[in-house]
Each structure stands twice: as structure tokens, then as C-alpha cells.
Amino acid sequence: MGFEYNLKGLIVEFVKGDIRDENLVNEVISGASGVFHLVALVRVPESLLKIRECIEINTIGTINILEAAKNNSNCKVILSPSAANYGNNPVLPKVETMFAEPMTPYAITKLDGEYYLKMYLDQYQVQTASLRYFNVFGPRQNPESAYATAVPIFINNALKNVPITIYGDGLQTRDFIYVKDVVKANILASQKANKTYNVVLGYSTSVLELAQKIIKITYSKSGIRFLEERAATLNILRQS
The missing domain is CATH 3.40.50.720 (NAD(P)-binding Rossmann-like Domain)
Incomplete structure (x- = not known):
């Protein structure tokens, strides 16, 4: 939002x-x-x-x-x-x-x-x-919103050098x-x-890969924390 x-x-x-x-x-x-x-x-x-x-x-x-x-x-x-x-x-x-x-x-x-x-x-x-x-995803997404998605949350955490949380193993793929x-x-x-x-973009990225790329781009010291996968998570949400 x-x-x-x-x-x-x-x-x-x-x-x-x-x-x-x-x-x-x-x-x-x-x-x-x-x-x-x-x-x-x-x-x-x-x-x-x-x-x-x-x-x-x-x-x-x-x-x-x-x-x-x-x-x-x-x-x-x-x-x-x-x-x-x-x-x-x-x-x-x-x-x-x-x-x-x-x-x-x-x-x-x-x-x-x-x-x-x-x-x-x-x-x-x-x-x-x-x-x-x-x-x-795009500029000015609110990472604090209840409706926030992975990209703004990961960027916000990376800029603060705090852990990035991934639910599941991070191998779930998304088309951003x-x-x-x-x-x-x-x-x-x-x-x-x-x-x-x-x-769609037509290109899939795993959630883990997204977190790693954001950490690299922002020169962040954030680690990645894995938690149990949430209910009703879609493991494949990409077009190709």
C-alpha cells in the first residue's frame, strides 16, 4: 500500500x-x-x-x-x-x-x-x-505495511543491516x-x-536468490534467517 x-x-x-x-x-x-x-x-x-x-x-x-x-x-x-x-x-x-x-x-x-x-x-x-x-515491486513501497511483499521488506532490512527472514528453504520461485x-x-x-x-516479467527468481542479490547490491551485513514455511505459501509463482 x-x-x-x-x-x-x-x-x-x-x-x-x-x-x-x-x-x-x-x-x-x-x-x-x-x-x-x-x-x-x-x-x-x-x-x-x-x-x-x-x-x-x-x-x-x-x-x-x-x-x-x-x-x-x-x-x-x-x-x-x-x-x-x-x-x-x-x-x-x-x-x-x-x-x-x-x-x-x-x-x-x-x-x-x-x-x-x-x-x-x-x-x-x-x-x-x-x-x-x-x-x-517498485519505488516507495511501504516495507512496514501489513501488505508489504518480499522486495521492500528485504531492501529495508538490508539497509538496516538486520537479518532477512525467509519462510521455508528459500527455493520458492517468483516472477517479479x-x-x-x-x-x-x-x-x-x-x-x-x-x-x-x-x-509478468517472464523470468523466475528464487526468494533466496532475491535476498542474496539485495544483500550484495546494498553492501549489507545482513544475514539470512530461515523460519518454518507459512500456511498457504505458493511454492511456484512464476510465469516461466
């Missing part, structure tokens, strides 16, 4: 509210030509503890957006589902047509969103696209994609056909 001050100087309007508020969603989307839908309860462990809330935010919230888009003419919805849809399926490369094996409420609700997008396209002609993000490339993918998806796309 980021901060509003990162957008200082840009011409944007913030409307603070809840995606579960159907009236507010309709009001905000009224007159829009497109919606980049990034709202979610995104933390996997949290989704396991808050299943009902995860469904309300990720699934019902997405339906609220689709309903609002249906009430507008030519309002395309670009959803940001997740590579978590693939689960621990070892088949590589990950392609959009392969069978989904979601393992958590987060992943299940993200896949639900894709199905609802297709339904609204088929039934109501709402233009849609789904972008399955892999592991997004730079945030500017994700932005480009969203813009292209808003202009292209109604499909589902993987948003």
Missing part, C-alpha cells in the same frame, strides 16, 4: 469510502469511461481468518463495480486478479488458459471476479479485461514485475480486447 503524498502535484480527486457501499460506487463511477479495479482484501493470511469479509470486499465489491459500469455507456472494467489463481500447479509456463487451482479465500474471490467479468460481458455487454499480476510495467499493462488492457492476461 502507498501513501497519498506520493501523488502530490498530480491532478487527482480522492473519494474515501467502502467498495461495499453500492450507492457510493455508483456515484463515483457515474460518467466514467473506464474503471481500473484495484480494491481488495489482499493479504493471504488475513483472508484465511476473515473469509466472509474477503468475500464481501473482493466478490460483492466487484459486483458493485460491474453493476455501476453496466449503468454507464462504454465504461470498461479492468480487474486486477492474481497469479495466486494458479495455486501450486507445477506446470510451466503459466498460461491464461490453464486450470486454476486457488488455495485461499483471496485467490478464490479473485477468480470469482474473473468469472463475473465474463458474465457481465456476455450478458450485459460490459467491456472487461482481467490482468493477473504476479509479484509487483516492475510497477511501471504493470501500469503500461493496464493502459493497454483498457484499449484492447476483452481477455485475461498474465502480467
